[in-house]
Amino acid sequence: MRVTEKMIFENTIAQTGRSRENLSQAQNEVASGTRVQHPGDDPVAAAISIGHTVDKARFGAIGQAAQWAADELNAADTALDGITTAANRAKDIATQFGNDTYTATDRATAAVEVNGLFKEALSLLNSTYGSRYIFGGFKDDVPPFDSTGAFVGDANVRTVEVAPGLYQDASLNANNIVNGGNGGVNLLQTMNALSQALQTNDGPAIRSGIEQLNGSINQLAAGRTQAGMAQDSFQNAVSTSQTAAADETIKIGKLLDADIIDASTRLASAQYALNATLSAAAKTLTMTLADKLG
Amino acid sequence: MDLVGIIMNAGSSLSVYRAQVATVSHNIANANTPGYARQDAVPTETVPAEEIGVNGYIGRGVALQGVVQNRDQFVESQLNVAYANSASTSAQTDALSTVTALDPQGQGGVTDAIGKFYSALRDLNQNPGDLGLRQAVVYSAQNLAKSFNTTVNSISTARTAIDQNVSSLVDKVNGLIASVADLNRRISQAVNSGRSPNDLLDVRQNSIDQLAQLIGARPVPADHSTVNMVLPGGTSLVSGIVASKLSIQANNSNSNHYDVVFSPVDGSASVPFKGTELGGQIGGLLLSRDVTLGSAETSLDALAYDLSTAVNLQHRQGYALDGTTTNQDLFTMLSAPSAAAKNLSVEAAVVADPSLLAGAGSANSGQGDNTNFVAMIATESAKLSNGLNVQEGMAKLTSDFGIAVATVQDSAAFDKNLLSDLSNARESASGVSVDDELIHLTAAQTAYSALTKVITTTNTMLDTLMKLI
Numbered sequence: 228m229r230v231t232e233k234m235i236f237e238n239t240i241a242q243t244g245r246s247r248e249n250l251s252q253a254q255n256e257v258a259s260g261t262r263v264q265h266p267g268d269d270p271v272a273a274a275i276s277i278g279h280t281v282d283k284a285r286f287g288a289i290g291q292a293a294q295w296a297a298d299e300l301n302a303a304d305t306a307l308d309g310i311t312t313a314a315n316r317a318k319d320i321a322t323q324f325g326n327d328t329y330t331a332t333d334r335a336t337a338a339v340e341v342n343g344l345f346k347e348a349l350s351l352l353n354s355t356y357g358s359r360y361i362f363g364g365f366k367d368d369v370p371p372f373d374s375t376g377a378f379v380g381d382a383n384v385r386t387v388e389v390a391p392g393l394y395q396d397a398s399l400n401a402n403n404i405v406n407g408g409n410g411g412v413n414l415l416q417t418m419n420a421l422s423q424a425l426q427t428n429d430g431p432a433i434r435s436g437i438e439q440l441n442g443s444i445n446q447l448a449a450g451r452t453q454a455g456m457a458q459d460s461f462q463n464a465v466s467t468s469q470t471a472a473a474d475e476t477i478k479i480g481k482l483l484d485a486d487i488i489d490a491s492t493r494l495a496s497a498q499y500a501l502n503a504t505l506s507a508a509a510k511t512l513t514m515t516l517a518d519k520l521g
Numbered sequence: 522m523d524l525v526g527i528i529m530n531a532g533s534s535l536s537v538y539r540a541q542v543a544t545v546s547h548n549i550a551n552a553n554t555p556g557y558a559r560q561d562a563v564p565t566e567t568v569p570a571e572e573i574g575v576n577g578y579i580g581r582g583v584a585l586q587g588v589v590q591n592r593d594q595f596v597e598s599q600l601n602v603a604y605a606n607s608a609s610t611s612a613q614t615d616a617l618s619t620v621t622a623l624d625p626q627g628q629g630g631v632t633d634a635i636g637k638f639y640s641a642l643r644d645l646n647q648n649p650g651d652l653g654l655r656q657a658v659v660y661s662a663q664n665l666a667k668s669f670n671t672t673v674n675s676i677s678t679a680r681t682a683i684d685q686n687v688s689s690l691v692d693k694v695n696g697l698i699a700s701v702a703d704l705n706r707r708i709s710q711a712v713n714s715g716r717s718p719n720d721l722l723d724v725r726q727n728s729i730d731q732l733a734q735l736i737g738a739r740p741v742p743a744d745h746s747t748v749n750m751v752l753p754g755g756t757s758l759v760s761g762i763v764a765s766k767l768s769i770q771a772n773n774s775n776s777n778h779y780d781v782v783f784s785p786v787d788g789s790a791s792v793p794f795k796g797t798e799l800g801g802q803i804g805g806l807l808l809s810r811d812v813t814l815g816s817a818e819t820s821l822d823a824l825a826y827d828l829s830t831a832v833n834l835q836h837r838q839g840y841a842l843d844g845t846t847t848n849q850d851l852f853t854m855l856s857a858p859s860a861a862a863k864n865l866s867v868e869a870a871v872v873a874d875p876s877l878l879a880g881a882g883s884a885n886s887g888q889g890d891n892t893n894f895v896a897m898i899a900t901e902s903a904k905l906s907n908g909l910n911v912q913e914g915m916a917k918l919t920s921d922f923g924i925a926v927a928t929v930q931d932s933a934a935f936d937k938n939l940l941s942d943l944s945n946a947r948e949s950a951s952g953v954s955v956d957d958e959l960i961h962l963t964a965a966q967t968a969y970s971a972l973t974k975v976i977t978t979t980n981t982m983l984d985t986l987m988k989l990i
Contacts, residue, residue, distance in 0.1 A: 231952035233553055234945055241941055266623050266919050267926025273625040274920030277632050280625070281912040284636025285901070288643035295647045359650055365887030368650055385891050387647045392902060394895065397647065483626060516956040520963070 232515070239508040246501035253494035262485040272482040279482070283475035289388050290468030296387040296397040297461035299356045303399050304454040306354040306361065310405070310414070311447045313344040313351075317418050318440040320344075321433055324425060331428035338425035345418040349376055352405060352415075362401035371401055376415030378406040389464035396457055404450035405443070412442035524983045530567070530582035531975045537564045537583045538972070541965040544588055548953045556727025558590040558951040560719055590719050593950035597726075600943045604730055605737035605753075607940040609805030610933035616683055616809040617926045622675035623817065623919050631821070632915050634668035635828075637661045639901045642894060645880065650842065650888030655875035659867060662851060666865040669825045673862035676818050677776070683810040684769075684779045690803050691767050691781060694735050694758075698750065700728045702764035705747040709762070712746040732758070736767075737800015754798025756783055778810060813925040818862070820918040826861035827905035827914070830854075835900055839879030839893025844886065849877050 256262060266273040323329075324337045352362050353370040363371035364381035371380030382402040386394035400408070407413030417439040424432035544562040551557040567581035621627060641661035645654040704725040711718035725748070732738040732750055738758050740748040750759035758765050765786055769779040770793065780793035781803060796807050829852035836851040850868050855861045871877045882892025902910050909917060 228945070229949045229952075229954065229957075231552075231948050231954040232956075233952050234948040236553075237944065237948070238941075261626070264624060264626075265618065265621065265926065266625065266923030267618060267930055268923075270920050270923025270927050273923045274916040276625045277916035277919050278912055280632050281636050281639075281915075284633075284640050285643075288640030291640075292643045292647040295644075357648065357651065359648065359889065363887070363889060365881070365890040367887060367889035381887060383886065383890065385647075385649075385889055386895060388643060388895075388898065392899070398889070479626075516959045520959060 235511055239504075239512065242504050243501070243508065246497065246504045250494070250497035250501050253490055253497045256485040256490040257487065257494050260485050260487065261483060262490075263483040269482075276479050276482045279475045279478045283472050283479065285391060286468040286472040286475060289390065290465050290472065292387050293389055293461040293464035293468060296395075297458050297465065299361060300397065300399075300454045300458040300461065302354065302356045303361045304451055304458065306351040307399075307404070307447055307451045307454065309351045310348045311444060311451070313348045314414060314418075314440055314444050314447060317341055317344050317421060318437060318444065320425075321421055321436040321440060325430060325434035325437060327430045334425040334428050334433070338422045341418060341422040341425060345376065345415060345422065348405075348415060348418065349374075352401065362399065362405075364398070364401065367398075372415065376413075376419060378402060382408060387461070389460055390467070395460045395464070396453075397461070399450055399454055404446050411446050412439050414440075414443040414446070417443055524979050524986070526571070527979045528976055528983075531972045531979070533567075533584070534582040535969060535972050537562070537585045538965045538969040540585050540588070542962060542969075545958045545962045545965065549955060549958050551723075552953040552955060552958075554723070556723045556730060557953070558592050558719070558723055558726070559953045560588050560590055562588050587717055588719060589717065590722060591951050593947070596943060596946045596950060600940075600947055601729070601733045601739055603936065603940040603943045604733040605739075605800045605804075607933070607936035608734040608802040609737065609800055609808070610929055610936045612802040612805035613809045613813070613929040614926075614933045616679065616806055617813055617922075617929065620676060620679050620814065620817075620922075622672040623922050625919060629668055629671070631665075631668045631672050631824075632919075634661070634665040635901075635911055635915065638665040639898060642898050645878070646891045646894040646898060649880040649891040649894055652875060655842075655878050658878055659872055659875045662867045663872065666829075666852065666867055669821065669862040669865045673818055673821050673825075676814050676821070677863070680776075680778060680810045680814050680818070683806045683814075687779055687781065687803055687806055688769050690735055690806075691769055694732065694803070695766055697728045697732050697735070698758050698764045698766070701725060701732065701748070701750055701759045702762050704728065705743075705759070706762040709744075709746040733801060735801050736803045752794075752798060753800045753804070754794065756794070756798065775811065775815075781807070809929075813922065813929075816925075817918060817922045819858075820914075820921065822861040822863075823858045823907065824862070824905070824911065824914045824918065825865045826855050826858040827907070828900075828911050829861070829865055831900045831903055831905065832897060835893065835897045836879050838882075838896070840881040840884050840886070840890075841879050842876035842881075842888055844881065844884055846877060847879060847884070849879055851878070 263269045263272050263276070320337050320341055324334050329337075349372055352372045354361055359367040360369065360371050360380070361367070362380060363369065365383040365385070366380045369379065371378060373379055378401065380401060382400050384396045384400055385398045387397035389395045402408035403411060405414040407416070417436055421433065421436040421440070423429075424436060541562040541564070544560050548559055563586040564583045565586035567584045570578040570580045573579050622630070624630065625632070627633070638658075638661040641654070641658045645651065645658050648654055704721055708718050708721050708725065711721065729738075729740045729748065729750070736758075737753050738750040739753075741751050743749045743761055747761050748759070749757055749761065751757050756765075758767075763786055766784045768782050768784055768791065770782045770791070771777040772780045772793070781799060782791045782793045784791045796804070796811055799807060833850040833852055833854055837848045840847045841849060849871065851871055853864070853866045853868055855864060868877075880892075880894040880897075881887070881890035882896075883890070886892075901912070904910055905914055907914060907917075
C-alpha cells in the first residue's frame with residue numbers, strides 16, 4: 228500500500244483518539260467504581276438491575292413495616308400480660324372471698340380491690356401505640372372500651388406483609404380475647420359481676436366468677452400466644468427482609484459495579500498503549516525525504 | 522534532423538518538465554486539502570518522428586499528454602456508502618449516549634420512585650390512620666409523578682435538540698446541493714471545451730462526500746461530466762445542473778418534531794421524507810429521535826398511564842379516613858396513554874388532604890382498616906396492558922433502550938473502522954506523498970538540466986559550424 232503523509236497524520240489522530248478514549252473509559256470506571264452507568268453499557272445488566280432495585284426497596288419496606296408491626300404486637304403482649312395479672316388477682320380474690328367465712332365487710336373491702344383491677348384492665352385494654360388504640364380493631368382512633376367496660380371497637384384484624392404478597396395478622400381481636408366474642412367470656416363484665424357479688428356479699432355469685440375468670444385467663448393466654456406467634460413471624464420477616472435487601476444490593480453490585488482489579492489493569496494497559504501510540508507517532512511524523520535532500 | 526530542430530525539440534520538451542514541476546508544486550500545496558486527488562503531468566513522445574534515409578526515424582522529443590487525476594472508482598463507490606453509514610451510526614451514538622434519564626442507578630429516576638412509592642404504601646399499610654405516613658405516601662406519589670415528568674422531559678428535550686441539529690444540517694445540505702449542481706455546469710462547460718477541470722472535480726468530490734455524510738446521498742454518473750445525487754429512498758437531489766431544495770416542517774402528529782421535506786423543482790407539493798428514505802447524519806438523527814427515543818417516550822407514557830390507571834381503579838374502591846368519601850382518584854386520571862408521563866400528577870384534593878387516601882375496604886369501618894391499601898400494594902405485581910408488571914415494564918424499557926444504544930455503538934465502531942480502511946485505500950490511490958513528489962521533482966529537475974545541456978551542446982555545435990562560414 229502506498230502510504231502518504233496525510234494517511235500517517237490521520238491514522239495518528241485516530242489511534243491517539245482511540246487510546247485516549249480507552250484511557251478515559253478505564254479511568255472513569257476506576258474513579259466511579261461503576262461499570263454500567265448508561266443502559267447502553269450493558270443492556271442486560273441494566274435491565275436486570277431494575278428488578279433488583281425495586282426488590283431491594285420492597286424488602287426494605289417490608290422489613291420496616293414488619294418491625295413496626297412486631298413492636299406494636301410487643302406492646303399488645305405487654306398489655307395482655309398486665310391484664311392477665313389483673314385477671315389472676317381477681318380470680319385469687321374470687322377464690323379467697325368465695326369462702327363464706329368472710330364477712331360482708333371483708334367482701335366489700337375486696338370489691339374495692341376488684342374495682343381497681345377492673346380499672347387497671349380497662350386502662351390496659353385502652354392502651355395506645357403511637358396515636359392508635361391497639362385493641363380497637365379497625366376502629367383504632369377511639370378507646371375501644373368505654374368506662375363501663377363495654378366494647379365499642381370492632382373484631383377486624385389488620386394484616387401486614389411479611390414477604391412479597393404474603394400477609395400476616397398484625398393486630399389482635401380484642402372482641403374474642405376479652406369481650407366474650409365467639410362464645411367466650413367477657414372479662415370486664417366478669418370483673419364487674421365479681422365486684423357486685425362482693426359488694427352484695429353474694430357467695431355463690433362470687434364462686435361462679437372463678438370459672439368465668441379461668442375462661443378469661445385462658446382467652447388472654449391464647450391472645451398472648453397469638454401475639455407471640457405473630458411477633459415471631461414479623462421478626463423473621465425483619466431478618467429475612469434485611470438479608471434479602473442485602474442480597475439485592477450484592478446482586479446490583481455484581482451487575483453494575485466495576486471490577487476494580489480488572490478496571491485498574493485496563494487503565495494501566497490503556498496508559499501504556501497511549502504512551503506507545505504517542506511515541507510511535509512522534510517518531511513517524513519526523514521522517515521525511517525533505518530533510519534528506521540537499 | 523538539423524541542429525536548429527534539435528534545439529527546438531529540446532526547448533519544447535523543457536515545457537513538459539516545467540509542467541511536471543508545477544504539478545508537483547500543486548500536489549504538495551494540496552497535500553492536506555480534503556477531496557484533493559493527486560495529479561500527474563503525463564509526458565508522451567512527440568509524434569510523428571522525422572524520417573531519415575530509408576527506414577530511419579529520429580524522435581522529436583516529448584510532449585505533455587495531459588494532467589490527470591488519480592482516483593480509484595472502486596474505492597470511491599464504497600467510500601460514499603461508508604461515509605453515509607458511519608455518519609449515521611455516529612450521529613445515533615452521540616444522540617443516544619447523552620440521554621441519561623434511563624440510567625439504571627440514576628437517583629430520582631422512575632425505578633427509584635416506583636420503589637419509594639410502594640415502600641411508603643407499605644409503611645402506611647401498617648398504620649393506615651397515621652397522618653404523617655399518609656403525607657409520606659402523597660409525597661412519594663408526587664415524586665413518582667415528577668420522576669415520570671422529568672424522565673420524559675429529558676427524552677423529549679433530547680428529541681427537540683435533534684430537531685435543532687437537523688434544521689441547521691438541512692441548510693448545509695441545501696448549500697451543497699446547489700454547489701454540486703453548479704459544479705456540474707462548470708465541469709460540463711470545461712469538458713465540452715476540451716479541458717480537464719481536475720480541481721473542479723476535486724471540489725465536487727468533496728461536496729459529494731459531505732452530502733453522503735450529511736444525508737446519505739449517492740452520486741450517480743449522468744454523463745461523462747455530470748453526476749446526479751440520489752437519496753437512499755430514490756429521490757434525486759441533483760439532476761444534472763438542476764438542484765432541488767429541502768426544508769423542515771413541524772409535524773403535529775409527531776409532537777411537532779420536524780420532518781425533512783422535499784420541495785420539487787417543478788413547484789409541486791412538498792413531500793415529507795420517511796425515516797428510511799434518508800441516510801447519513803440527518804437520517805441517523807431522525808432514526809434516534811423517532812425510533813429509539815420515540816419508542817422510549819411511548820413506552821414511558823404507556824407505563825405511566827397503565828400504572829396510574831391501575832392504582833386509581835383500586836384507590837376508587839376504597840374509603841377515605843372519614844369513612845364515607847369514596848370513588849376518589851389518587852393520580853389525575855389520564856384519558857389516553859399519549860403524553861401520560863408528561864401530564865401525570867397527583868390529584869390536588871389528595872395533596873391538600875392526605876386523609877382522602879382510601880385505605881379502608883368498606884364505609885365507616887374505622888381508620889385502622891387497611892384492606893384497600895393491601896389491594897393497592899398488589900398493583901405493584903399486577904400485569905399491565907403489555908402483560909408485564911410495572912417493574913418488568915421498566916426493565917423492558919431500559920433493556921430496549923440499552924440494546925438500541927449498544928447495537929448502534931457496535932455498528933458505529935464497525936462503520937468507523939470500515940471508513941478508516943476505505944479512507945486509507947483512497948489516500949493510497951489518490952493522496953499526495955510528499956516523498957513521492959520530491960522524487961518526481963528531482964526527476965523532472967534532472968531531465969530539465971539534461972535538456973538544457975543538450976541545448977547548450979547543440980548551440981556549441983552550431984557555433985562551430987558558423988565559424989566555418
